[in-house]
Amino acid sequence: MGKLTDQTVLITGASRGIGAATARLLAGEGAHVVVNYRDKAKRAHAVVAEIAASGGSATAVQADITRASDVDRMFAEVGDLAVLVLNASGGLERDVDPDYAYRLNRDAQVDLATKALPLMREGGRIVYITSHPAHFADTSSESLDTYAPVARSKRAGEDALRAMIPAFTECGIDFVTVSGDMIEGTITATLLERAQPGTIEQRREAAGGLLSVEEFAAHVAEAAVADIETGQVILAGGPGAWA
Numbered sequence: 568m569g570k571l572t573d574q575t576v577l578i579t580g581a582s583r584g585i586g587a588a589t590a591r592l593l594a595g596e597g598a599h600v601v602v603n604y605r606d607k608a609k610r611a612h613a614v615v616a617e618i619a620a621s622g623g624s625a626t627a628v629q630a631d632i633t634r635a636s637d638v639d640r641m642f643a644e645v646g647d648l649a650v651l652v653l654n655a656s657g658g659l660e661r662d663v664d665p666d667y668a669y670r671l672n673r674d675a676q677v678d679l680a681t682k683a684l685p686l687m688r689e690g691g692r693i694v695y696i697t698s699h700p701a702h703f704a705d706t707s708s709e710s711l712d713t714y715a716p717v718a719r720s721k722r723a724g725e726d727a728l729r730a731m732i733p734a735f736t737e738c739g740i741d742f743v744t745v746s747g748d749m750i751e752g753t754i755t756a757t758l759l760e761r762a763q764p765g766t767i768e769q770r771r772e773a774a775g776g777l778l779s780v781e782e783f784a785a786h787v788a789e790a791a792v793a794d795i796e797t798g799q800v801i802l803a804g805g806p807g808a809w810a
């Protein structure tokens with residue numbers, strides 16, 4: 568028996584990267600995994616097919632989480648929820664308006680958490696995924712220049728969600744944050760390297776090695792099921808040079 572047998576887990580932005588790797592791991596814990604995606608239906612359905620081929624259970628649900636009506640439709644499809652993994656993030660995309668990072672990384676996260684609460688029972692959990700440049704944005708002398716505006720919006724998202732902890736607790740729902748340094752092999756790492764060549768090597772040296780997508784996803788999956796006090800922040804791979 569897995570730790571999430573017969574329970575539903577929704578992972579935002581699970582069509583690729585860390586979200587997709589987390590989906591595979593939590594399906595292995597017996598969960599029915601809802602793989603949310605924005606655009607990449609083919610990729611999301613490939614994640615679902617892979618989970619099904621391994622004997623797991625998953626469905627793909629399209630929703631741009633910055634659109635409240637999409638989020639309403641998605642939750643109507645999902646029904647009861649045991650774990651919500653707030654993984655989807657962005658802001659480095661080309662041609663997005665200046666407010667987009669805040670709408671996605673703060674406002675959409677609050678909207679999702681607010682609308683998920685009535686679907687969750689006591690003992691449920693919300694897991695928020697962030698990055699060290701974001702988590703330590705207000706306190707660290709380290710920074711990643713190109714990523715700084717995204718980092719600030721993600722920190723604002725974390726603060727806004729933390730302010731909801733009393734409301735979560737009232738419903739018996741735990742809130743856990745998982746943060747990591749740059750993750751090897753991700754699109755974000757590639758984009759930052761393109762903007763500022765040498766960035767990946769510099770992060771590898773500063774952190775004493777970077778986690779892979781699978782290693783970081785293992786921390787996220789553990790945070791979804793482990794016996795952890797609400798409000799905890801898990802610094803996957805340690806704080807490195809950020810603390």
Ligand SMILES: NC(=O)c1ccc[n+]([C@@H]2O[C@H](COP(=O)([O-])OP(=O)(O)OC[C@H]3O[C@@H](n4cnc5c(N)ncnc54)[C@H](OP(=O)(O)O)[C@@H]3O)[C@@H](O)[C@H]2O)c1
Pocket residue numbers: 579580581582583584585586603604605606607608630631632633653654655656657671696697698699746747748749750751753754755756
């Ligand atoms: N990459 C890193 O180095 C790193 C380090 C530490 C922490 N993290 C955190 O880990 C999480 C995942 O990062 P990642 O690098 O795996 O991300 P990623 O490869 O950029 O994937 C982003 C995912 O989010 C989805 N998405 C983007 N905008 C969306 C929207 N408006 N509505 C719904 N879904 C949306 C995408 O869906 P489509 O493909 O369908 O567009 C995709 O599935 C993020 O919270 C990030 O901050 C990343």
